[in-house]
Amino acid sequence: xxxxxxxxxxxxxxxxxxxxxxxxxxxxxxxxxxxxxxxxxxxxxxxxxxxxxxxxxxxxxxxxxxxxxxxxxxxxxxxxxxxxxxxxxxxxxxxxxxxxxxxxxxxxxx
Amino acid sequence: xxxxxxxxxxxxxxxxxxxxxxxxxxxxxxxxxxxxxxxxxxxxxxxxxxxxxxxxxxxxxxxxxxxxxxxxxxxxxxxxxxxxxxxxxxxxxxxxxxxxxxxxxxxxxxxxx
Numbered sequence: 001x002x003x004x005x006x007x008x009x010x011x012x013x014x015x016x017x018x019x020x021x022x023x024x025x026x027x028x029x030x031x032x033x034x035x036x037x038x039x040x041x042x043x044x045x046x047x048x049x050x051x052x053x054x055x056x057x058x059x060x061x062x063x064x065x066x067x068x069x070x071x072x073x074x075x076x077x078x079x080x081x082x083x084x085x086x087x088x089x090x091x092x093x094x095x096x097x098x099x100x101x102x103x104x105x106x107x108x109x110x
Numbered sequence: 111x112x113x114x115x116x117x118x119x120x121x122x123x124x125x126x127x128x129x130x131x132x133x134x135x136x137x138x139x140x141x142x143x144x145x146x147x148x149x150x151x152x153x154x155x156x157x158x159x160x161x162x163x164x165x166x167x168x169x170x171x172x173x174x175x176x177x178x179x180x181x182x183x184x185x186x187x188x189x190x191x192x193x194x195x196x197x198x199x200x201x202x203x204x205x206x207x208x209x210x211x212x213x214x215x216x217x218x219x220x221x222x223x
Contacts, residue, residue, distance in 0.1 A: 008150055032210060043114070043201055043214030044153070088152065092210065096141065096160065102152040 003027050006089055006101030015110050019076040023089035023101045026070065030091040030099075033065050035074045038086045038103065047087075048074065079108045112136065114215035116202050122221045123192055131187045131218045135204030143212060144177055144187050147199040156200075159185065192222045 006023045013019055021035075032051055036044035048063040050056045056063045064073040072091075076083055089101040115134045123129050135142050144156040155169035159179045170176070174192075179185040189196055199219050203212035 004152075006152075041216070043203070043216050045214065046211055049211065090153075096143075096158050096166070096210075097155060098210075098212065099155075100145075100153040102150055 001026060003099050004089060004091060004101045007104055008102050010105040010107055012107040012109060013079055015079060015081060015108055017079050017108070019074075019079050019083070019106060019108075021074040021076075021087050021089075021104050021106070023072050024070055025072070025091060025099075027093070028067070028070065029093045031094060032092040033063070033072050034090040034092075034098070035061075035063055036088040036090060036100075038088060040085075044088055079106075081108050081110045084108050114202055114204055114213055116200075116215040116218050118218060119216065120219045120221075122223065124223050125194060126191055128188065128190045129192055129220065131189075131200050131220070133185045133187070133202030133204075133215060135183065135185070135202070136206075136213055137183075138206060139204035139213070140182070140207045141205035141212075142179055142185050143203045143205075144185070145201045145203065146171075147201055147217070148197075153201065156187070189220075192220075194222050196220060197222045 004025045035048040037047050038044040050063050053065050053067045060077045062075040086103040086105050088103040117132045140161045142159040145153040157177045158166040174190045177187045199217040201217045203214045
């Protein structure tokens with residue numbers, strides 16, 4: 001079993017929809033949770049960074065962490081075609097080692 | 111300012127040849143990471159450099175893989191006697207002092223024929 005599980009998709013939604021992206025994990029020692037966005041032929045870029053359980057909002061993006069269920073989510077409101085990308089969840093115990101999910105491919109149709 | 115740069119952007123090589131991949135981190139960043147990204151597999155950690163400390167090589171998949179970082183800046187990932195299973199995108203990232211945020215380069219797409 002992988003430490004971090006993420007549905008690879010693809011997920012296709014119409015413009016303006018609310019998108020929900022999710023990851024589950026098995027190691028309860030993870031404390032830091034991140035979401036990266038990766039456009040085709042580019043490196044990942046950090047979207048959201050959260051510590052422990054709770055919600056964090058940044059513009060149209062909301063990151064949610066539920067440590068009791070070992071489940072994290074990224075919500076995108078009013079999705080745009082420019083949001084079409086691969087979204088990777090990532091998590092850390094502390095230290096430097098980051099464990100990434102496989103990524104979910106998202107397509108937002110105009 | 112300039113981001114992380116990697117070269118070459120694409121590399122096609124024949125099985126058994128050696129390849130060198132280069133990473134120029136953001137100036138002032140002390141941490142440098144190499145990852146491998148295969149289709150549908152996510153990012154696989156390879157090696158981590160932090161300042162002048164000994165690198166963490168625990169992610170290198172075999173002794174055909176090695177990396178060095180000269181002068182605390184530029185890093186080179188070397189793959190000897192390449193195999194077809196080495197085909198992937200190799201990503202480099204750097205982090206500023208005392209921060210976890212990783213800034214990624216665009217990657218080198220390696221194809222081993």
